Amino acid sequence: MIDCHTHTFYSMDSDADIVQMCLRAEKLGLEAYAVTDHCECAWWYPKEHYADTSLSEDYDFGSDFENSVGAVCRLKERFDGRLNLICGTELGSAMHDLGVAEKAVSDKRLDFVIGSVHQLRGLPDFAFIDYKKYSEDEIYALLSDYFQEIYELCRWGKFDVLGHLTYALRYISGNYGMEADLSRFEEIITESFRELVRNGCGIEINTSGLRQAYGRTFPELHYIKLFRSVGGQLISIGSDAHTVEDLGKGVGDGAELARAAGFDRVCFFRQRRPEYIKL
Numbered sequence: 001m002i003d004c005h006t007h008t009f010y011s012m013d014s015d016a017d018i019v020q021m022c023l024r025a026e027k028l029g030l031e032a033y034a035v036t037d038h039c040e041c042a043w044w045y046p047k048e049h050y051a052d053t054s055l056s057e058d059y060d061f062g063s064d065f066e067n068s069v070g071a072v073c074r075l076k077e078r079f080d081g082r083l084n085l086i087c088g089t090e091l092g093s094a095m096h097d098l099g100v101a102e103k104a105v106s107d108k109r110l111d112f113v114i115g116s117v118h119q120l121r122g123l124p125d126f127a128f129i130d131y132k133k134y135s136e137d138e139i140y141a142l143l144s145d146y147f148q149e150i151y152e153l154c155r156w157g158k159f160d161v162l163g164h165l166t167y168a169l170r171y172i173s174g175n176y177g178m179e180a181d182l183s184r185f186e187e188i189i190t191e192s193f194r195e196l197v198r199n200g201c202g203i204e205i206n207t208s209g210l211r212q213a214y215g216r217t218f219p220e221l222h223y224i225k226l227f228r229s230v231g232g233q234l235i236s237i238g239s240d241a242h243t244v245e246d247l248g249k250g251v252g253d254g255a256e257l258a259r260a261a262g263f264d265r266v267c268f269f270r271q272r273r274p275e276y277i278k279l
């Protein structure tokens, strides 16, 4: 199988040694293994660059990006013939600094770009919001803003797959315990998928939720089917591992969901173009 969403110690929230990750991927026999360290566009520059430093604990993602991409390029040579190593990035908050986003995605060393939303303008990452201070209506308003930003991101579309759609539920449902009804967002999600198809992009099945309190993939089967129903063809699968032990976890379940949604193949990306693996 493939694992196309993973982090290493070049991400602020991972200590995983990148060489150990590659050795593990080789041992697991992954047909494609993508390193996709965080590149948060809103915080690309060092801390001094920003007037408001209350919304992030981490800055200087430009350096992280260079370190990660540089290391993967070197490791491609070292693991040549042993591992199908993909040089990727998880591009966060592209809509918050389009100049940075355009610069990052134009880097010719990149094979693969995941477009993600982790935080909304003026708010911290969904991981760090204290939902106890929000009413149910206010939480739905947060979700509304989340899906609006997803839509904007999909319209921009200069990435390869949309990362972990419904990420906010990892915290709202999984940790805080509010079972949000997303049916009210069906229309904007459908329109987002249409934009992805128009831009030649796919979605990922992110299996991290399976090993977290949320207990489901990002997104769930319903949305994988919905993506297919509007003409979506490109599906990637990623564990979102931040540790060596989590590498490849759940990717078999992700493949099952792709099959259940009617897909007969998934893909990884090389030089920003999809290559297919039959299910």
Ligand SMILES: [Zn+2]
Residues within 6 Å of the ligand: 090, 116, 118, 163, 164
């Ligand atoms: Zn993410």
Ligand SMILES: [Zn+2]
Residues within 6 Å of the ligand: 005, 006, 007, 090, 240
């Ligand atoms: Zn990630």
